[in-house]
Amino acid sequence: xxxxxxxxxxxxxxxxxxxxxxxxxxxxxxxxxxxxxxxxxxxxxxxxxxxxxxxxxxxxxxxxxxxxxxxxxxxxxxxxxxxxxxxxxxxxxxxxxxxxxxxxxxxxxxxxxxxxxxxxxxxxxxxxxxxxxxxxxxxxxxxxxxxxxxxxxxxxxxxxxxxxxxxxxxxxxxxxxxxxxxxxxxxxxxxxxxxxxxxxxxxxxxxxxxxxxxxxxxxxxxxxxxxxxxxxxxxxxxxxxxxxxxxxxxxxxxxxxxxxxxxxxxxxxxxxxxxxxxx
Amino acid sequence: xxxxxxxxxxxxxxxxxxxxxxxxxxxxxxxxxxxxxxxxxxxxxxxxxxxxxxxxxxxxxxxxxxxxxxxxxxxxxxxxxxxxxxxxxxxxxxxxxxxxxxxxxxxxxxxxxxxxxxxxxxxxxxxxxxxxxxxxxxxxxxxxx
Numbered sequence: 001x002x003x004x005x006x007x008x009x010x011x012x013x014x015x016x017x018x019x020x021x022x023x024x025x026x027x028x029x030x031x032x033x034x035x036x037x038x039x040x041x042x043x044x045x046x047x048x049x050x051x052x053x054x055x056x057x058x059x060x061x062x063x064x065x066x067x068x069x070x071x072x073x074x075x076x077x078x079x080x081x082x083x084x085x086x087x088x089x090x091x092x093x094x095x096x097x098x099x100x101x102x103x104x105x106x107x108x109x110x111x112x113x114x115x116x117x118x119x120x121x122x123x124x125x126x127x128x129x130x131x132x133x134x135x136x137x138x139x140x141x142x143x144x145x146x147x148x149x150x151x152x153x154x155x156x157x158x159x160x161x162x163x164x165x166x167x168x169x170x171x172x173x174x175x176x177x178x179x180x181x182x183x184x185x186x187x188x189x190x191x192x193x194x195x196x197x198x199x200x201x202x203x204x205x206x207x208x209x210x211x212x213x214x215x216x217x218x219x220x221x222x223x224x225x226x227x228x229x230x231x232x233x234x235x236x237x238x239x240x241x242x243x244x245x246x247x248x249x250x251x252x253x254x255x256x257x258x259x260x261x262x263x264x265x266x267x268x269x270x271x272x273x274x275x276x277x278x279x
Numbered sequence: 280x281x282x283x284x285x286x287x288x289x290x291x292x293x294x295x296x297x298x299x300x301x302x303x304x305x306x307x308x309x310x311x312x313x314x315x316x317x318x319x320x321x322x323x324x325x326x327x328x329x330x331x332x333x334x335x336x337x338x339x340x341x342x343x344x345x346x347x348x349x350x351x352x353x354x355x356x357x358x359x360x361x362x363x364x365x366x367x368x369x370x371x372x373x374x375x376x377x378x379x380x381x382x383x384x385x386x387x388x389x390x391x392x393x394x395x396x397x398x399x400x401x402x403x404x405x406x407x408x409x410x411x412x413x414x415x416x417x418x419x420x421x422x423x424x
Contacts, residue, residue, distance in 0.1 A: 023333065024395045025305050025357035041396035078355060079333075230398075 001074055001100050003109050010034055016067050016123075019106070020087035021078040022232075030116040032076065032109060036065045036123065040083045040232070044090045052133065058094050059128045066123025069096070076102035076109065080196050085235040089252055093133045101239060107200035138238070140225045140251040142259055146266065149186050152223040153216065156187040157237045158257065162229065163189040165270045178261025182270030184227065188216055192233040195240045208244055220247060227253035227260070280380040285369030292389035301394055307364030308357040311350050318349050325351055326413065328406050333359045337406060339413035346378045346414055347371055358395055362403040366410070378414055383407050 009015055010033065017035040019027045027037040038044065043061055046053055053061065067073060073091060077084035081101055088099045102109065110116065135141075140148070148154065161167045165181030183189070194211055197203055203211075212218050224241060226234040231254030238252040260266055267276035281289065292300055318324055318338055325336035333356035338349040348371045350363035370378055383404040392400050414420070 023356050023358045024399065025301060025308065025361065026355065028301065028305055029354075029357050041398070042394060045396075047393065 001102050003102065003104060003112055003114060006032070006074060006076075006102055007114060012072075014070065015072045015074060016065065017074050017076070017102075018065065018084075018087065019077055020075055020083040021106070022083050023078060026078055026106070028118070030118050033115055033117045033119070034121055035076075036121060038065065038075075038087050040086050040090075044087060052090055052093065055094070055130045055132050058133070059130045062096075062128040063125045064123075066121075066126055067096075067128060068126045069129055070098070072098040072100065074100045074102055076105045078106050080107070080193075080200050080236065081105040082192075082232045082236050085239045086232045089138065089235040089238055092138055093135065094131050095134060101243075104199055104201040111199065138242070138251050140227075140253040142253075142255050142263060142266070144251070145184060145225060145227070145253050145260070148223070148225055149184070149267075152225070153218050154184060154187040155216070155224065155226040155234075155237060156183045156189045157192040157226055157228045157234050158183075158189070159191055160189060162257070163187075165268075178229075178257050180261045180268055182261070182268040182273075183257075184260055185267050185269045185276055187227075187269075190216060190237070192228065192236045195237060202240065202244060205244055208240055212241060212245060218247065222247070222249065224250045225253050226250065227256040229257045230254075231256045280377070280382060281385045282370060282373040282377040282381060284373070285365075285381065285385060288365055288369045289385050289389050292391065295390075297390070297394070300390055304361040304365075304391070304395070305357060307362075307368065308360035310364045311352065311360055311367060314349055314351055318351070322351070325349070326409055328402070328409050335359050335363060335402075335406065337363075337409055337413070339410055339417060341375060341414060341417045344374050346373055346375060346410075348410065358399060359402055362406055365403070366406060370410070375414055375418055375420060379411055379420065381407065381411075 017032055018038045019031050019035045020038050020040055021027060024039055044052055075084035075088045084101055084105060088101060091099050156163050163183045167181065190211065195203055195208060218224055224247060226237045228234040231252060234252050234256060238250055241247045241250045269276060292303060295303055325338045328335045328337060333353065335352040340347045348367050350367060352360040352363050386400055386403045
């Protein structure tokens with residue numbers, strides 16, 4: 001959705017605008033009028049298990065944000081819509097049908113000088129059904145990735161230095177750490193950033209086709225898995241492949257490198273080292 | 280060990296109701312002092328904290344055993360700025376010994392983990408680690424605690 005479209009449709013009662021940011025305070029400093037805040041971590045993640053909230057908690061969240069099952073949710077956020085794409089993907093796990101991204105996100109909206117407010121809406125709670133999450137269609141777990149090796153395209157959307165394994169060895173500082181560096185065997189590196197223009201918008205569809213279909217060789221029926229470090233940047237690529245290129249079988253491996261690079265005995269490819277053996 | 284000024288901030292957060300804590304962090308994000316000219320004109324003198332997902336830069340000066348901190352963090356990253364504001368208010372003017380013995384655990388007792396996520400909270404420990412390293416570099420002391 002373009003910023004212009006959103007401004008024209010902002011008062012549509014069927015539509016809810018939701019801001020999802022990397023920075024949890026950003027919404028409170030000002031947001032698109034009428035937008036609700038959905039925090040990737042505090043709202044969509046289970047507080048204990050490394051997993052998303054369950055069906056009841058998701059229904060409660062949607063209800064509190066004034067969203068019904070028929071609502072069009074338009075997500076937007078900071079840092080190239082990473083977290084907006086992530087939140088959109090989680091809503092898709094629960095089968096929410098009409099989810100969209102504001103092209104260019106917060107960056108474009110503010111760059112164009114469009115109106116912002118600090119006024120927080122208080123929507124009336126809705127009745128949102130309790131829908132069990134579908135973890136098969138668009139989500140991949142570690143074992144799914146293991147079974148996938150050699151059978152279909154695997155896209156590593158991290159930066160080249162993360163892909164090559166240089167980046168996990170920064171001395172003595174805490175980070176989203178992985179004990180091992182490198183990438184999952186057979187993965188091709190297409191940094192998420194290649195799908196975006198500098199103003200935060202997505203590149204044109206023919207440019208995206210050239211990258212993912214021509215260059216990477218993905219075909220329409222392929223079973224594709226994308227991953228990054230914690231699953232947010234790969235949600236961005238998942239959105240591109242699924243919604244902009246219309247590929248039907250794309251899964252996001254949300255465990256990503258933080259899981260794979262810490263897991264015992266999974267195969268890892270690292271330039272300059274011998275290729276991993278099958279066992 | 281945590282210097283008294285920082286301890287007071289930790290208490291403020293800890294005793295605030297859940298809803299107020301984010302507001303308090305937002306206040307600290309607004310309280311980061313502007314960079315003095317000698318840094319604004321010479322950005323290379325600041326060190327980037329690579330562990331924070333959003334760019335934040337820090338410089339440390341030590342004079343008469345007192346540590347002074349300078350931060351540059353974008354307004355589009357209020358949480359990281361808030362961390363900088365807390366460290367500026369809590370550690371600026373503390374002694375070298377006090378800064379070096381500040382336990383990074385202080386961040387865990389502020390009740391922020393559940394609100395901003397433990398992942399984001401790690402950014403604060405990372406900034407502290409960089410500060411300590413710079414203090415060590417500037418004073419030739421060893422990293423005690």
